[in-house]
Amino acid sequence: MPSREKLLEVIAMQTEVAGLGIDLDLGRLLDLVAKRTVGLMEADGAALELAEGDEMVYRATAGMAEGSLGLRLKRGTSLSGLCVAQGQALRCDDALTDPRADHAACERLGLRSMVVAPLRHHGVTVGVLKAMLRRPAHFDDKHVALLGLVSELVAAAMYFATRYAPGELFHKATHDSLTDLPNRALFLDRLHASLAQAVRDHQPLAVLMLDMNGLKPINDRHGHRAGDAALREFARRLSAGVRESDTPARLGGDEFGVLLRPVAADGGLQATMQRLAHELDGSFDFNGHELPLSVSMGAASFPEDGADVAGLIELADQRMYRQKRSLKHAAA
Missing domain, CATH: 3.30.70.270 (Reverse transcriptase/Diguanylate cyclase domain)
Structure with missing residues (x-):
């Protein structure tokens, strides 16, 4: 179970998400969560990935992942893709030796350990929230539980932001809410x-x-x-x-x-x-x-x-x- 301090941080994040207003911009939501996840998980970086076809796409990034916005991973050869397939949080202690990880992508990012938690929308796992570190074997079961709480918060906000229409999820995540231009x-x-x-x-x-x-x-x-x-x-x-x-x-x-x-x-x-x-x-x-x-x-x-x-x-x-x-x- 996460500590009381960490639970209070999750509540603070929930309050901040609510402060985005009734016309919630999904792109802004994902950006906010990525940034806050870095501090909450004491991580070096964070990313929100959406499953698009046979790929996982970095749709919001923070910290060490910030320069990788738009990065695409194969679902079948990445921990994120496995998380989507299984619908449960997963932990990787060393991305360079774990056979579930995309070794080339992890090396490019400088990532050694990570936790991924599923994002569910209308009962379907549509993406993952990922926290990452440059050093191996740091995350534990408390971190897994904590990221799971945040992913549930994100999933609830996504549900509201897309006005209960699953077909709008990709558009909401990739377009500016004010101008409707690509973000x-x-x-x-x-x-x-x-x-x-x-x-x-x-x-x-x-x-x-x-x-x-x-x-x-x-x-x-x-x-x-x-x-x-x-x-x-x-x-x-x-x-x-x-x-x-x-x-x-x-x-x-x-x-x-x-x-x-x-x-x-x-x-x-x-x-x-x-x-x-x-x-x-x-x-x-x-x-x-x-x-x-x-x-x-x-x-x-x-x-x-x-x-x-x-x-x-x-x-x-x-x-x-x-x-x-x-x-x-x-x-x-």
Whole structure:
């Protein structure tokens, strides 16, 4: 049985989940639980994985797993997949020697020991909550029981968040509740898959990072309803300005991203950026007030800028902030 202190931490987490409000965003819920699980389990990292086809996909991560959002494991050769199949919590004392673990994935993560607990939705195990450590043989039966309590809390919140419709679970976990655009987890998932295919096929690919300018002044002067309306309008324009083969996403706050594939040679990327800037810039009406919308944007492409997901995003981000600073200097 977990200690009284740990049970109080679970109750505090439950209170925090309730504080997310009636229109519970499943993506935010999973992110919150991943972060809190690290502290609760005294772990180095945590992940929430959903079973999708024959794979387990990291849909929320924290700690040492943070850079692995979107990671895919085979259900048939991973401890997480076994947890889904058996519907019970499992412990691994050494991932490098345990035959149930995906050794290659564990080595890549730097993971040595872990506990996984099932997430049940409508009576079906749909994923797992995982706590992990860099050192072997640390977790015990109390940790297994504790993670089981947290997984039940998550499962109950998932049930509420999806309004009792099991078919909505994947959409809720991978889309932003305000704009209905893909969220960061789905964006990274598609970027990883698309980049791997682009490398195989020797086809160009590009990543755009976008910042919606002026959200804070809108919130300060007109309230958060106006800010939400501005974000929805920005998302609508962004969706209208890209192709069906592209992936526009809300990454958090006023940050957006677009995965462009394929990218036309001879200035295709620049033409797309100019078209999007034209689409996104310009005021919109909110309750009789004309509120300004504008964008700062940066891009990185494969193969010119490398073949690493994190590197492409970081470079596009740097270029976006460079443009944002130049716009501020020009306005001053």
